Amino acid sequence: MTTPAPNDDHDEAGLRVGPPAKSAAGLPGVVHGLASVLEQAGVRRGVKTLRLVNQQRGFDCPGCAWPEPGKPHLVEFCENGAKAVAEESTVRRVDAAFFAAHPIAELARHSDHWLGQQGRLTQPMLRDAGDAHYRPIGWDAAFGIVADALTGLDSPDDAVFYTSGRTSNEAAFLYQLFARTLGTNNLPDCSNMCHESSGAALSETIGVGKGSVSLTDITDHADLIVIVGQNPGTNHPRMLTSLEEAKRRGARIVAINPLPEAGLHTFKNPQKVRGVVGRGTLLSDLFLQVRLGGDLAFFQAVNRLLVDAGAVDHAFVDEYTTGYDDAAVAWQKLDWDDVAAATGLPKQGLEAFVAEVQRAESVIVCWAMGLTQHKKAVPTIREIVNFLLLRGNIGRPGAGACPVRGHSNVQGDRTMGIWEKPPATFLDALETEFGITAPRRPGHDTVDSIRAMRDGRVEVFMAMGGNFAAATPDSELTAAALQSVPLTVHVSTKLNRSHTLPGRRSLILPCLGRTERDVQAGGEQFVTVEDSMSAVHASRGTLKPASDQLRSEVAIVTGLARRVFGDSGPVPWVSFAADYATVRSRIARVIPGFDDYEARVAVPGGFVLPHPPRDSRSFPTASGKAQFSVNELEVLRVPPGRLILQTVRSHDQFNTTIYGLDDRYRGIRDGRRVVFVNPADLAELGIADGAMVDLVSEWTDGDRRAASFRVVSYPTAPGCAAAYFPETNVLVPLDHTAEVSNTPASKSVVIRLEPASA
Ligand SMILES: Nc1nc2c(c(=O)[nH]1)N[C@H]1C(S)=C(S)[C@@H](COP(=O)(O)OP(=O)(O)OC[C@H]3O[C@@H](n4cnc5c(=O)[nH]c(N)nc54)[C@H](O)[C@@H]3O)O[C@H]1N2
Ligand SMILES: Nc1nc2c(c(=O)[nH]1)N[C@H]1C(S)=C(S)[C@@H](COP(=O)(O)OP(=O)(O)OC[C@H]3O[C@@H](n4cnc5c(=O)[nH]c(N)nc54)[C@H](O)[C@@H]3O)O[C@H]1N2
Ligand SMILES: [Mo]
Numbered sequence: 001m002t003t004p005a006p007n008d009d010h011d012e013a014g015l016r017v018g019p020p021a022k023s024a025a026g027l028p029g030v031v032h033g034l035a036s037v038l039e040q041a042g043v044r045r046g047v048k049t050l051r052l053v054n055q056q057r058g059f060d061c062p063g064c065a066w067p068e069p070g071k072p073h074l075v076e077f078c079e080n081g082a083k084a085v086a087e088e089s090t091v092r093r094v095d096a097a098f099f100a101a102h103p104i105a106e107l108a109r110h111s112d113h114w115l116g117q118q119g120r121l122t123q124p125m126l127r128d129a130g131d132a133h134y135r136p137i138g139w140d141a142a143f144g145i146v147a148d149a150l151t152g153l154d155s156p157d158d159a160v161f162y163t164s165g166r167t168s169n170e171a172a173f174l175y176q177l178f179a180r181t182l183g184t185n186n187l188p189d190c191s192n193m194c195h196e197s198s199g200a201a202l203s204e205t206i207g208v209g210k211g212s213v214s215l216t217d218i219t220d221h222a223d224l225i226v227i228v229g230q231n232p233g234t235n236h237p238r239m240l241t242s243l244e245e246a247k248r249r250g251a252r253i254v255a256i257n258p259l260p261e262a263g264l265h266t267f268k269n270p271q272k273v274r275g276v277v278g279r280g281t282l283l284s285d286l287f288l289q290v291r292l293g294g295d296l297a298f299f300q301a302v303n304r305l306l307v308d309a310g311a312v313d314h315a316f317v318d319e320y321t322t323g324y325d326d327a328a329v330a331w332q333k334l335d336w337d338d339v340a341a342a343t344g345l346p347k348q349g350l351e352a353f354v355a356e357v358q359r360a361e362s363v364i365v366c367w368a369m370g371l372t373q374h375k376k377a378v379p380t381i382r383e384i385v386n387f388l389l390l391r392g393n394i395g396r397p398g399a400g401a402c403p404v405r406g407h408s409n410v411q412g413d414r415t416m417g418i419w420e421k422p423p424a425t426f427l428d429a430l431e432t433e434f435g436i437t438a439p440r441r442p443g444h445d446t447v448d449s450i451r452a453m454r455d456g457r458v459e460v461f462m463a464m465g466g467n468f469a470a471a472t473p474d475s476e477l478t479a480a481a482l483q484s485v486p487l488t489v490h491v492s493t494k495l496n497r498s499h500t501l502p503g504r505r506s507l508i509l510p511c512l513g514r515t516e517r518d519v520q521a522g523g524e525q526f527v528t529v530e531d532s533m534s535a536v537h538a539s540r541g542t543l544k545p546a547s548d549q550l551r552s553e554v555a556i557v558t559g560l561a562r563r564v565f566g567d568s569g570p571v572p573w574v575s576f577a578a579d580y581a582t583v584r585s586r587i588a589r590v591i592p593g594f595d596d597y598e599a600r601v602a603v604p605g606g607f608v609l610p611h612p613p614r615d616s617r618s619f620p621t622a623s624g625k626a627q628f629s630v631n632e633l634e635v636l637r638v639p640p641g642r643l644i645l646q647t648v649r650s651h652d653q654f655n656t657t658i659y660g661l662d663d664r665y666r667g668i669r670d671g672r673r674v675v676f677v678n679p680a681d682l683a684e685l686g687i688a689d690g691a692m693v694d695l696v697s698e699w700t701d702g703d704r705r706a707a708s709f710r711v712v713s714y715p716t717a718p719g720c721a722a723a724y725f726p727e728t729n730v731l732v733p734l735d736h737t738a739e740v741s742n743t744p745a746s747k748s749v750v751i752r753l754e755p756a757s758a
């Protein structure tokens with residue numbers, strides 16, 4: 001399998017490589033962020049928009065899920081939040097004339113960057129079987145096509161309903177209710193590729209699949225904050241402000257990462273004069289350059305050293321946990337050569353970390369995709385829970401587990417029931433509330449959905465946001481799978497790769513974005529979202545919608561539901577569409593923790609959902625206690641001449657949305673097809689810095705190739721290469737997934753470098 005450099009835009013022609021940056025944000029951050037908003041949105045609209053990001057009467061930033069402080073700063077956004085807002089509030093438009101001018105085959109040859117730069121979608125579009133172009137269609141006719149396809153299915157399980165994490169609580173709740181009223185749990189979501197491993201490991205061990213810390217635990221209380229497998233300078237820039245606060249009151253920070261990411265070292269706070277012009281705050285006290293996938297061995301070794309040092313909080317362990325003895329026996333069997341091979345770290349590095357831990361009364365571990373997208377992701381996160389439990393670092397101020405979520409409402413969507421494996425209690429509650437019969441068979445997650453499409457078992461694929469074709473692994477297989485589906489439906493704000501790979505018939509349904517005013521029959525509406533720390537709050541768009549034909553996600557789901565189920569069924573779709581408060585009142589009756597939803601979300605800052613381990617050290621697991629686990633170590637060894645590749649984000653993208661072609665912190669300008677390799681590996685492979693290579697991944701069913709990458713000599717951990725996704729998703733085999741969570745293991749793909757074929 002091979003893919004050409006996939007575009008007609010000659011994006012890579014100006015590629016330049018310089019030294020990586022030593023600090024994050026500061027004045028360049030402010031300038032870059034503002035420039036992109038003002039260029040796309042115009043000055044007045046741009047300034048108005050930015051003033052309302054993450055304010056209590058404004059909208060939730062469509063960037064990441066980092067929480068807002070109780071009293072937001074006057075400008076509570078970051079460079080990358082500004083870019084996310086600019087993408088949505090752009091004045092450019094993709095309308096019927098655009099689609100008439102550009103056949104789908106031509107659109108498919110453009111880069112993701114070019115597609116995203118064309119602007120906002122303005123009206124529903126249909127591509128009928130065999131058509132070369134999308135053409136306009138009315139909303140009623142579009143709903144009719146989807147409704148006919150759904151009501152004609154042999155089984156409701158022949159339909160798949162994907163969700164991306166920007167969807168509001170209200171829209172998500174209705175969307176899953178729609179799928180379950182139809183009779184399927186086929187509700188895959190971006191979380192399957194994201195923090196599924198965290199949810200799986202945390203539910204098993206502490207009984208709740210969400211993080212156990214609040215923002216003030218970080219800013220005001222933690223003695224030690226461990227940041228492992230996360231690049232906050234790029235992906236959660238506002239987290240750096242919180243870390244800076246922690247640092248100024250004396251907290252210590254340890255970063256564990258194969259890459260020396262700029263934001264993990266020094267931060268120049270752009271919201272303070274000191275940060276804009278000065279030298280910034282040194283964030284990390286200790287940087288441990290672990291090998292890819294080495295974290296399981298690392299935390300096992302740390303746990304063993306803590307036990308050996310007599311540093312266990314036995315009072316906590318005895319009262320609140322179970323399984324300690326078995327884990328302690330397993331740690332004693334640890335092979336130190338395996339630990340060295342897996343982590344690539346000298347024993348002094350481990351000991352320095354253990355010393356930090358022993359000095360700290362309270363420890364928080366933060367993580368993101370560097371842990372979740374590996375074969376051993378779930379065991380690794382369980383082992384981090386072991387680490388926290390050993391010293392009672394759960395359920396007290398300044399301590400706990402902090403999976404840092406990605407999409408701004410990905411956590412809320414799961415709370416609302418967007419899940420292919422819903423708990424029986426949730427389905428029971430839906431049945432009681434709505435008088436429907438909820439399906440009990442587990443549905444397809446993202447990877448299983450692709451398998452089902454490939455095998456001809458999907459008749460309708462609908463996506464509430466996101467960019468399924470580009471975000472998922474094994475791009476060529478997935479593209480063919482999507483194109484074989486009889487009907488695909490994309491509810492989207494912007495043009496993207498998935499629209500260029502239509503099913504036999506395909507609809508694009510354009511929707512309102514977070515920043516836009518949402519007026520329904522019952523008046524102006526707001527929606528609600530949940531951040532990474534379980535705080536639920538309102539989000540209110542204020543801009544004039546990009547087109548008068550856009551509909552809200554709620555209006556789209558209810559409009560479709562009325563066509564499928566009519567207006568006489570048990571679910572009041574009409575009133576839901578008119579007034580979102582009626583949706584919230586039902587959520588409050590179905591989902592625990594949402595009592596008095598309407599009143600509590602009206603309070604500035606909203607409210608925090610219950611989390612028993614955090615709130616009262618009660619653990620809703622099978623045993624009623626927090627669970628120590630025994631996790632089998634598997635050292636990732638690669639054949640000679642091969643590297644392990646991780647696929648990461650550049651500083652100029654939001655997942656599959658490519659804002660620009662620079663990755664400032666890593667020294668890359670005007671290009672994305674680069675592969676970062678350690679200089680010692682290059683010497684051993686006999687490949688020069690700057691050489692052009694193909695990346696070839698090796699799997700049981702053969703090779704996969706991504707053509708034409710420039711080699712960049714870079715201080716990544718030895719043996720551990722890095723390149724950007726989505727370009728490298730073609731290399732990730734569909735079956736290469738994490739145990740238990742089935743998340744694509746896109747941070748550990750075995751590759752070889754070959755001289756470029758093109
Ligand atoms: N601007 C911007 N913000 C975003 C996003 C975006 O694309 N752009 N995406 C959003 C989403 S959906 C998400 S999920 C988050 C993602 O946030 P991150 O997880 O920070 O994103 P990645 O770029 O995947 O970076 C993974 C980090 O983990 C490290 N890493 C990889 N493998 C390992 C390993 O085996 N061990 C250790 N210790 N480290 C490892 C990598 O070197 C890198 O620093 O960001 C969210 N925020
Ligand atoms: N190789 C590799 N692959 C990965 C990852 C990786 O690290 N490496 N990361 C994975 C992760 S963590 C994630 S979360 C997934 C992301 O997967 P997705 O969530 O599917 O992808 P996005 O790129 O975030 O989706 C962008 C599209 O969403 C649409 N959109 C934006 N805002 C809205 C809105 O308000 N409403 C609607 N309806 N549509 C909207 C726009 O049309 C835009 O083109 O990718 C995963 N894929
Ligand atoms: Mo994500």
